[in-house]
Amino acid sequence: MEEGRIFVHFFLFGMIAFAAYDGIRVVRRIFPHGIFMISLEDLVYWLVISLCFFLHLCQVNNGKIRGYVLLGSLLGAWIYYSFCSRFVMRYLTEKIHYLKKRLKKFREMTTIKLNKLRKRKKPEESEKEHEKN
Template structure:
């Protein structure tokens, strides 16, 4: 390996060290902001180090066909060190600002969805419920008017029979449950 390749490898490792620092700070800020479960932090750490290793060895293979020398580690260390001295605070601030922008954008999208999709659907459902209630009231009114004479006749004819025959308890319970169900259904239908 000639001197040019060695210097090129060292510069690439400086860059890789800086990129690893940026990735680590970004990962640290994101995990701090979103508060992942404790058990998942270990998995994310492992994934970070696997990705970092693959990235470094891919860059090393690109520069000098994967020859591992002392100056490779020296370049990585110096790149990370320079990054943490000068750029770490800027990266953290940028990531916090980026997360705030993403959260704001998400909130705006949720609000727009609620305003233009969910609220109109709720109004349409209320309108349909109101129309069904109105139709039901009209049907009940028309039914009372048309069936009132027949119902009075049925009550008049069956009154002596009902007085002579006592309603069994089972039928009385069924009648009471039916009345209770009817009242709860009409209460639900006409409430706002």
């Protein structure tokens, strides 16, 4: 029965690992990158996932690699990709686009207000300079 518990652990690990990659994919959709940055992100992702896999393997199964560990991870990633990824990507992309638009609008409004304040101060400053002379 221990094998079943470990299989479930790594099944969930595979799902979480692919969900993390979806996060990277969403960022790439919102903020396009060049090939160098994409390659660097992928390298960092795989290094982190490999380290997490190894640490989790040591914690759960004393570092022993078994077929059901690999099968659980791959199956979890595949199930997530097949049934969840499309919806998660769409949802996160829409939410981040919405936040990006709101932040842009907020920035524009604050810039307009700051410009108005600067224009009001300029006549006062010129009067003060005139009085000094």
